[in-house]
Amino acid sequence: MRQQQGLVINSHGRFFNVESNGKVYQSTAKGKKTEFVVGDTVAIDIINDNQASITELVPRNNLIYRSDHYRSKIIASNLSQLLIVIAVKPNFNIGFLDSCLICAESSAIKPVIIINKMDLPESTEFAQKLTDLYANTLGYEIIKLSALNNCEQLGNYLKNQRTLLIGQSGVGKSTITNQICPEANAKTGEIAKYETSGRHTTTHATLYHIDGNSDLIDCPGLQEFGLFHLDIEKVAWYFPEIRDHLGNCKFHNCLHLNEPGCQIKTMLNENLIDSNRYAFYCRLINNLKTKKHY
Ligand SMILES: Nc1nc2c(ncn2[C@@H]2O[C@H](COP(=O)(O)OP(=O)(O)O)[C@@H](O)[C@H]2O)c(=O)[nH]1
Ligand SMILES: [Mg+2]
Ligand SMILES: [Zn+2]
Incomplete structure (x- = not known):
């Protein structure tokens, strides 16, 4: 059996898609309790052209997760940047934004706030208020965007970074992903059916390559963001x-x-x-x- 290193680019239940030398292998972790997550570097044993077995986890630089009283869920690892996407529609929740910022601060990952849907008239006042507090007072970086039109402003931010897009459902994360990585073909506007039904709370975050040194991770299915693991x-x-x-x-x-x-x-x-x-x-x-x- 050949052994080599790979990158976890997404997961479905106990299956992990691991990219290695330009190929993607559907992989499982035989007999291992370790949970793997998008962004992990792992050692794999190649079984055949499509399948591999994960044998080891290369230690993570960082890991972000959410948690409540009962359980925690890992979201992604080895990130250099967190893009927190917000929008006036469909249901802005300021607590979610604050939770994402605390998550970034506690993991020492740089956050950037993207206010999307600036083409909507009600976005102007919304953006002004948030800019006053989060940028002018607290010092966070804010980018105003209309992802439907273009995402050119993001180019410089994404270069040489591994970026996770997080935000409530419907804010435009997948739209941004498709603008940046057209081959991603991420489904947009599919909120109600699949992300909010109780049975399908598993997140299927997926990593896409922007170029050889820049990755973007689209992460659906987050409606709340528990921080129960903090000290x-x-x-x-x-x-x-x-x-x-x-x-x-x-x-x-x-x-x-x-x-x-x-x-x-x-x-x-x-x-x-x-x-x-x-x-x-x-x-x-x-x-x-x-x-x-x-
Ligand atoms: N008006 C407007 N709608 C947008 C914009 N970006 C995304 N949308 C729409 O918002 C809905 C949700 O977008 P999606 O990318 O699926 O959001 P996600 O759940 O965060 O991945 C879709 O119908 C998009 O077409 C934008 O900049 N302006
Ligand atoms: Mg989406
Ligand atoms: Zn005090």
Whole structure:
């Protein structure tokens, strides 16, 4: 049997498509408990022209996943960048955006926010408000786009990166993917039937090559983004507006909820910290507090 290295480009249940030397092998991991994910580099044994067996995982540089009280789900690995796609339609959820940013911060992966569907008239005000807070106040990069028209602005961002597109269903991730990689032929506009039916919650993220050194991963099926795996003590570091003032509270282990002498609370009262972001912070902390009871 020949052994070689490959890249996991997508998965279906216990099958992983592994690309190696320009060929794609349907692969399984015999007798291994390890779960593999898009972006993993693995060692494979070639069985025949179409099939291989995964024998080993090359250690990951990073791994992003989501989790709730009961389980966690790995999404992708070895990323250099997270493009968080949002749009005024069909159902913008600011908590989802905040969760994606915390995910990026906690994994030390650079996030970029894409506001898509700028061709819709209601996008102008929407984009202005979000730009004020997320770019001008918090310092995140924002790109405004109409993927239906073109995605040329993304070219420079995607070069020499492995980028994961995340966002709620219907924001335009697959449309962007098809603009960037026409051969991807990703299905668009197919939200209701398949992504939201309870039985089909498996995500089929797929990696596409833009060029020899740039990859794009389209990831469907995320409606919520649990962060149950975070350490409660570290969460404040993932909020730029809190991070910059840590150490100024009376208690060194202040969680910035109701402690006396809390600098963050003071700043909130002076409107120096956005109240919705702070409310999101509190929800996250209070959710993580329930972990202790298990
Ligand atoms: N008006 C408008 N519609 C868009 C744009 N980009 C995508 N759409 C539409 O939004 C719907 C969902 O797009 P899709 O790419 O499937 O979203 P995904 O679920 O994030 O992959 C489709 O009907 C697209 O045609 C855009 O820039 N403007
Ligand atoms: Mg899609
Ligand atoms: Zn505090």
